[in-house]
Amino acid sequence: MELAGARVLVAGATGALGGDLARALAAAGARVALTGRDDGRLQALAGELGGAPARAADAVDVDSVRSAVDAAAQALGGLDAVVVAWGVVAFGPAADADDAVTEELFAVNTLAPMSLVRAALPHLADGGAVVLLSAIVADAPTLGMAEYSASKAALSAWASVLRRELRSRSVSVLDVKPPHVDTGLVDRALAGEPPRLPEGHDRGEVVTAVLDGLREGAREVVLDPRERRLVRR
Ligand SMILES: NC(=O)c1ccc[n+]([C@@H]2O[C@H](COP(=O)([O-])OP(=O)(O)OC[C@H]3O[C@@H](n4cnc5c(N)ncnc54)[C@H](OP(=O)(O)O)[C@@H]3O)[C@@H](O)[C@H]2O)c1
Known part of the structure; x- marks a missing residue:
């Protein structure tokens, strides 16, 4: 995909990686629309990006997610890509997990991205792209x-x-x-204390890998454990 001129909705733009991705996409010439939960930080980023269209939504409120997608598509005249970078984390032994916390984890990390993508697909041009931030733990579940x-x-x-x-x-x-990337995500955990984590990976490398992956139509961005660098495939 050619990023210059591409119409891209970034969800979770108020977060560290989402904000970095929105800035990098705009710098690459994409026309960016934004959604995030905190309206103050969302509008500040929209202003920083020259008045990018922005509408706040809570991931657990499917109607607000759909409205944000529709508003972005209307403002940009359709969509070429959606990037879902919202997410929450929680820590602690499985046996002690709180049901409400577990429900929120799945609502934000799993169900809401599905809802957003479903809402976006009718607006998405053929040849477009969906970008989802899962995590290394999807392949390597962690104690x-x-x-x-x-x-x-x-x-x-x-x-x-x-x-x-x-x-x-x-x-x-x-x-x-x-x-793991030092973005402050672990300090905003819904519950529990993090286990000992490896040194945070370079944040800029994640952003560069996502943009390159988008350009190439890649399937995955993963860590090469031997080289300790991100690779696309
Ligand atoms: N940092 C890491 O080590 C790491 C590693 C692997 C994967 N990831 C994934 O990368 C993504 C971005 O993480 P990050 O490190 O940039 O974390 P972050 O700075 O804490 O960003 C999290 C984002 O999720 C949003 N969010 C949380 N609950 C929400 C809700 N109910 N409705 C709408 N938005 C909600 C936050 O919105 P507000 O700020 O507006 O509330 C924020 O935009 C997440 O999916 C995370 O799981 C992160």
């Missing part, structure tokens, strides 16, 4: 993070089927599986 790992593994499984089903429209589905 003390059973529910977060499961929510991301479920999203990843869904993405792999979606990719095959959208082949007839030449829409690519890029599943981004970053390792």
Whole structure:
């Protein structure tokens, strides 16, 4: 996909990676629309990006997600790509997990991206792209993070089927599986204390890999464990 001129909705734009991705896409010439939960930070980013269309939505409110998608498509005259970068984390042994916390994890990390993509598909041009931020734990479920790992593994499984089903429209589905990155996500955990985490991976490398993956129509961004760098395939 050619990023210059591409019409891209970034969901979770108020977050660290979502904000970085929105800025990088705009710098690459994309026409960016934004959604996020915190309206103050969302409008500040929209202003920073020269008045990008922006509408707040809560991922657990399907109607607000659909409204944000429709508003973005209307403002941009359709969509060429959607990037879903919202997410929440929680920590602790599986046996002690709180049901309400687990429900929120799956609502935000798994169900809401599915809802957003379903709402976006009628607006998405053939040859377009869907980008979903799952996580390395989708492939390597981690102790003390059973529910977060499961929510991301479920999203990843869904993405792999979606990719095959959208082949007839030449829409690519890029599943981004970053390792730990120091964005403050773990400090905003819904519950629990994080286990000992590896040193945070370079944030800029994640953003560059996503943009390159979009350009190439890649399937995945994953960590090469030996080289400790992100690769696309
Ligand atoms: N950081 C890492 O180590 C890492 C590693 C692998 C994967 N990831 C994934 O990458 C994505 C971005 O993470 P990040 O590190 O950039 O974290 P972040 O800075 O905490 O961003 C999280 C984003 O999710 C949004 N969000 C949370 N609950 C929401 C809800 N109910 N409705 C709407 N938006 C909601 C936040 O919105 P507000 O700020 O507006 O509330 C924020 O935009 C997540 O999916 C995360 O799981 C991160």
